[in-house]
Amino acid sequence: MFDTHLAIQILPLLLQGLVVTVEATVGGFIVALLGGLLLALAERSRLHVAARCIIEFLRNTPLLVQLYFFFYGLPLIQIRFSAMLTGVLGLGIYYSAYIAEVYRSGIDAVPKGQWEAAKSLGFSRSQAWFRIILPQAIPPLIPVLGNYLIGMFKETPLLAMITIPELLSAARQVTGMTYRYTEPYTMVALIFLAISYLASLLIRQLERQVARA
Amino acid sequence: MIFSFLPVLLRGALITLEVTAFAACIAFVIGVMAGSAALSRTTALRIAAKAYIEIFRGTSALIQLFYLFFILPVLGIEISPMSAASLGLGLTFSAYAAEIVRSSVLSVHPGQWDAAQALGMPRSIAFSRIIFPQAFALMFAPFGNLLVELLKSTSLVSLITLTDLTFAGTQVITSTGKPGQTWAAVLVLYFLMCFPLAQAMRKLEKRYTVYRHV
C-alpha cells in the first residue's frame, strides 16, 4: 500500500524541488515586501485611487490565473522573463496587495502626535517616514509578515503549473516515472506540514518576544 | 472576438460558484465543530481538534486536492471531480474557519464568562446564549474574507479536471490561440464575482455587529 522503500528513494529528488520552492518563496516574499510598501505609501499619497484599484484587483482575482496571465501574456508584448522570474514576480505582486494592508494597519497604529512632532521640528515628509514613522510601525508587524511568508510557501505548488521545477513538480515527475501517486504526494504533504508547522512555532515565539518589548 | 466565447466562460463561472457553495457549507459546518472542539475542556477532544486544524492548515490546498483526486481511487474509492473539489476545498478551509471560531470565542471579554458564572449558568448555556452570539459578531469579517479566498481557490480545481472558469479559460485558448486576452477576460470575470461578494459581506457585517461588546 505505502511503499516506504520507494518513499525514501524519491526523497532526494523531492528535496531538489524543495530548494526551488524555498528560492521562489524567499524571492516572492522580497518582492511582496517592497511592492507592499510602495502600495501602502501610494495609498497615502495623491495616487491613492490608483493604488486602491490595484490592491482590490489583485485581492479579488486568483493567483493561479494571474500567473497564467503573466506567463502566457508577457511574451506577447516581447517581455521574455524566465519561468522562475515570472513566478517570483507573480507571487510577489499578488501578496504585495495583502502586505500593503499589513503596512497600513501598522502605520495607522503610530500615534498622530508623532507626525505632528516631526512636522514641528521641520522634518520633510520622507524624513518623517523613514526616521520616525516606519521604525515604529514595522516591528510589531513582523509576526504577521511571518504568517504571510508561510502562506506564500504553501502557495508555491501553483508555480508548478508555469513550469517551475519546485516540490510539486518533482512529485509529478515521480508519478510520471513510477505510476505511483501515494508515496510522492504523501511525502510532499508531510514535507509541507513539517516546515509550516515549525515555521508557525517560530512565529508564535516571535509574537511573544514582540509582545514583551 | 473573445466575446463569442463568453458563454463558455460563463458556464465555467457557474461551476465555480457551485463548488464555492458546496465547499463553503462543508467548511462552515466542520469549522464550527472543530473550532468548538478546540475550545473544549476535554483534553483529548481539544488535542484532536488542534491536530486536525494544524494538518489541514499546514498543507497546501492544491496538494490536498491532488491527494483526494489521485489517491482515493487507489484505495478503491471512486470520486467525481466535483465531489473531490468540494470536499478538498471544504476540508482545507474548515481548518481556517475553525481557527476563526476559536479565536473569536477567545476574544469575547472574559468578564462575560464571569458574569454568566455569577448568575449560576452552566458552561453550556453560558456558551450558547452569552458567549457564542458575541463571538459570532466577531467572526463575520474574517468569514467574509475567507469566503472570497475560497472562491478564488476554486481556480485550483481546474487542475483536477473540473470544468470551472479557469478550465474554461484553457479551453477557450485552445480554440482561439489568444492567451493574453483570454486570461484577462477570466481575471475580470473572477473580479466581477469576488468584489461584489466582498462588498456584500462587509455590508452584512455592519448590520449584524450591533452585538459587539463595548
Place this chain on the structure above:
Amino acid sequence: MPVPESPIIQCRGVTKFYGSKRILEDFNLDVAPGEKVAIIGPSGSGKSTVLRLLMGLEPCQAGTIKISATVGMVFQHFNLFPHMTAIQNVMEAPMRVLKLSREEARQRARSLFEKVGLEGRDEAYPARLSGGEQQRVAIARALAMQPRVLLFDEVTSALDPELVGGVLTVLRKLASESGVTMLIVTHEMAFARDVSDRVLFMEQGKIIEQGPPLLIFNTPQNERTKTFLSQILSK
C-alpha cells in the same frame, strides 16, 4: 525714537471649521518679536487650534497667517520618539534637517540638556523617564532647532501635579533668558502672570479680552473674563 518692529506673527480674519463646527471666527492677532503671550480660556475656546494653525498642522478655511520665522512646538502629550533615546530625540532634527554633524548635534543636545536640568539622562529611552522629564526632553528637542517662535500647547496639563513645577521652572528660565517669541496656552495662571508680556483670554473661538497680565488678572474689564478667572482661581 525706536521704529516699532513689524510683527513676527500676523493673523488676519482666520476662520477654522472642523466639519460643520466652527472653532475660530475672524481671528486677528499680531505678535511682536520676543514677545511672550499667554493664552487662557475654557476648553473648547480654540486656544490649541490657534497654535496648531500657526504650526501649520492644519489648514484654515479663511484668512491669512503670516509668520516670518521658524516655528517650533511643544505638545501636551510630549510626542517624543519612543524608538530613540532622549539625546537621540534632541539630535535627530538638527542632524537631518539642519545638516549638523553628529558631534555638533550631540554638543548642542548636551548643552540643552543642562539647560533643562536633565544632565546624565542622555541614554534613557522615553519610556523610562517621568512625565516631567519627558516634557523637558521635548522642550530641549524643540529648542535644538533654534526657532524664533516657540508654541507651548498646555505642556503641563498631562503631568502629575508634583511634576508640573519642574517644567514650569524651565519655562520661566527660558522666558527670562531668551529672546524667543513664545505663545503659551496654559491653565497655570500664576505662571502665566509671571512670565507673559500679554495675556489673551479666549472663549468660543474669539478673543474676549487681551492686555498686560496685571490688567487681565487683577482688573479684568470684561464680564466673561471675570467669570472665568473667578472659577479658575477659586479651586
